[in-house]
Amino acid sequence: MPELLPRARASSESIFSQMSRLALQHGAVNLGQGFPSDAPPAFLLDAARGALGRWDQYAPPAGLPILRDAIGTDLGVDGADVVVTSGATEALNVLALSLYGPGDEVLMLEPVFDVYLPQARLSGARPVTVPMRLDDVSGWTLDMDALQAAVTPQTRAILLNSPFNPTGTVFTPAECAELVALARAHDLWIISDEVYDELYFGDKPTSFRTLAPERTFTVGSAGKRLEATGWRVGWIACPPGLAPMLAAIRQNGSFCAPTPFQVAVAAALPLARESGFYEGLRAGYGQRMSLLASGLRQLGATVFVPSGTYFLTARHPHWTADTLVRQAGVAVIPGAAFYAQHAAPDGLLRLAFCKSQPEIERALDSLSRYAVQTPA
Ligand code: PMP
Numbered sequence: 001m002p003e004l005l006p007r008a009r010a011s012s013e014s015i016f017s018q019m020s021r022l023a024l025q026h027g028a029v030n031l032g033q034g035f036p037s038d039a040p041p042a043f044l045l046d047a048a049r050g051a052l053g054r055w056d057q058y059a060p061p062a063g064l065p066i067l068r069d070a071i072g073t074d075l076g077v078d079g080a081d082v083v084v085t086s087g088a089t090e091a092l093n094v095l096a097l098s099l100y101g102p103g104d105e106v107l108m109l110e111p112v113f114d115v116y117l118p119q120a121r122l123s124g125a126r127p128v129t130v131p132m133r134l135d136d137v138s139g140w141t142l143d144m145d146a147l148q149a150a151v152t153p154q155t156r157a158i159l160l161n162s163p164f165n166p167t168g169t170v171f172t173p174a175e176c177a178e179l180v181a182l183a184r185a186h187d188l189w190i191i192s193d194e195v196y197d198e199l200y201f202g203d204k205p206t207s208f209r210t211l212a213p214e215r216t217f218t219v220g221s222a223g224k225r226l227e228a229t230g231w232r233v234g235w236i237a238c239p240p241g242l243a244p245m246l247a248a249i250r251q252n253g254s255f256c257a258p259t260p261f262q263v264a265v266a267a268a269l270p271l272a273r274e275s276g277f278y279e280g281l282r283a284g285y286g287q288r289m290s291l292l293a294s295g296l297r298q299l300g301a302t303v304f305v306p307s308g309t310y311f312l313t314a315r316h317p318h319w320t321a322d323t324l325v326r327q328a329g330v331a332v333i334p335g336a337a338f339y340a341q342h343a344a345p346d347g348l349l350r351l352a353f354c355k356s357q358p359e360i361e362r363a364l365d366s367l368s369r370y371a372v373q374t375p376a
Contacts, residue, residue, distance in 0.1 A: 007122070014114055015337040019321070023331035028324075029355070029363040031292075032331040034165070034310060036354040038284075040228040043271045048231075048264035059084075059259040061251035062243060063235070067266040074269050075218065077209070077237045083246045084262060086254040088195045088221035088234040092159075093119050094250045095217055095236065099189050100125040104156040107147065111338030113165050113193070125156070131342040132167055139304045140167040140313075142175055148182060157189040158182070162205055163196035166313055166338055166350040168306020176206040183215060195221040195234075198278040200308035201286050214239050222265040226272065227281075231261045285310050288353040288360055295364035296351075299371050310354035315347040318374065324349075328370035330363045 013021075019032035039045070062068065063084025072079035085091040092115060100106055102124035108116050110129035120127040130150050133141045147158075160179060162171045171179065183190050192208040197220065209216040218237040223229035234257070238246060256262075272278060293303045293312060301316040313335065321334035335348025353360060 015333060016114070019325065019331045019333060022325045026325055026329060026331075028329045028331045029359050029366065030331045031351045031353070031355060031360075031363055032321075032325075032333050034352045034354055035229045036227045036310075037356040037359060038227055038354075040226055041268070041272070041277055043275070043277075044226050044228060044264055044268040047267035048260055051260035051263035055259045055263045057259060059256040059262055060247075061256050062247035063257065064259065064262045064266065067233075067262045070266040070269040071220070071235050071237070074273065075207075075209070075220070075237050078240070081238045081240055081243050083236045083238060083243050083250060084257050085234045085236060085250060086232040086257045087223060087229075088193065088219050089115055090232075090250070090253055090257075091219045091221075091234045091236045092116070092191070092193065093122075094246055094253065095191050095219070096120055096123040096125070098246055098249050099191070099217075100156040103154060105152060105154040106157050106159055107150055107155055107188070108159040109142070109147075109161075109164075110340070110342050111166055111335065111344070112340065113161060114337070116159055117340055120159075126154075127341075128152075128155070129341045131339075132169070134304070134345045134348075136302050136315075140164075140169050142169070142171065144175075144178055144182075147179075151182070151186050151188075155186060155188060157191055159191040159193065160208065161193040161195075162208075163194075163200055163306070163308025165196065165309050166311050166333070166335070168304065168309050168312055170200055170202065170205045170307040173206050176208060176211060180208060180211045183212060188215070190216040191219065192216055193219045195219065195224045196309045198225050199282065199285060199310055201282065201289065202307050205308060209237060222261075222268075225278070226265065226268055228261075231258065231265075233257050233261050233265045285353060288355070288357060291357065292351060292353045292360050292364070295360075295367070299364075299367055311350050311352050313348060313350050315345065315349065317347065319347065319349065321349060324367075324370070327374075329366040330370075 016033040023030040068082040069079035096119040104125040222233040333350040336344040
């Protein structure tokens with residue numbers, strides 16, 4: 001019998017799928033996996049209904065021109081520099097396959113979003129992570145000195161995520177300028193995962209592309225912006241002239257993103273902007289974040305209030321993700337799932353607040369009943 005490669009045998013069910021499965025099994029409220037409870041906006045659904053039956057065949061691998069132009073207009077870049085992908089996940093994979101390979105190193109921050117490490121390894125490169133600092137008073141902070149010290153002659157790229165899943169960090173303009181200076185000093189590509197670019201609670205996040213257009217690839221996701229994570233429409237805004245090369249790599253993956261959903265997203269992007277949809281999204285998530293944060297604090301948790309994304313991180317002296325899903329009826333993600341090369345902060349948990357208000361209230365009720373049953 002032929003044998004599977006070790007890397008195929010080593011692949012296992014992700015913690016997100018595991019927790020969603022355990023949530024179902026234990027009838028728990030699912031604050032684990034980050035998919036919204038709300039339906040996508042009507043203007044997006046209507047556009048998709050109009051496209052089905054009319055736009056059903058292959059699109060060009062770089063994406064439909066109407067969508068590339070809509071993304072370009074939204075981001076302030078030329079549509080010719082945009083490549084449409086099957087979600088941000090594929091966008092990140094196309095970049096991993098295009099920008100580095102055996103012998104190269106890719107810098108990234110820990111806690112790390114789950115696909116970054118395996119994608120870098122599958123490209124043959126070595127992921128090198130630098131931990132974010134965490135303390136109960138200042139929350140999460142970027143350690144620029146540690147990042148500087150981690151650069152070697154083999155470093156090819158730095159992969160950044162702001163707003164940052166899971167920490168909720170939005171890098172300040174000064175931090176962004178320092179990160180860009182680092183990339184320029186060592187001639188690195190910047191892969192900027194900006195899937196949560198419209199989900200912020202304070203100042204608008206700085207896009208790295210605006211500071212270093214010559215070396216930045218911006219990754220985006222219609223799934224995150226328009227609450228349709230299953231539609232699989234994402235994008236890469238490339239430095240000028242590089243989109244055709246990435247499109248050529250990307251055609252060997254899924255070939256093209258689903259055509260009718262590309263048409264729908266092309267119609268929805270300007271509508272979302274003009275109708276104030278993102279302002280509504282931020283206001284709604286801001287309220288749910290405050291509800292969850294204050295509820296958790298009342299139960300004795302230390303909450304690290306996010307500046308963006310729809311996740312918050314927290315620590316509680318007596319909670320673990322495993323006991324919460326089995327005994328408290330609430331599924332969350334253990335912080336350790338985001339660490340591979342450094343130790344995770346003790347007791348760290350990630351909770352998603354892209355769920356309905358009743359679900360968040362139910363989760364807080366269950367947690368307070370659990371707290372009564374298990375006094376410190
Ligand atoms: N990057 C980050 C930081 C994410 O949190 C996610 C989704 N959880 C993705 C990329 C993938 O996005 P998509 O669903 O568009 O593939």
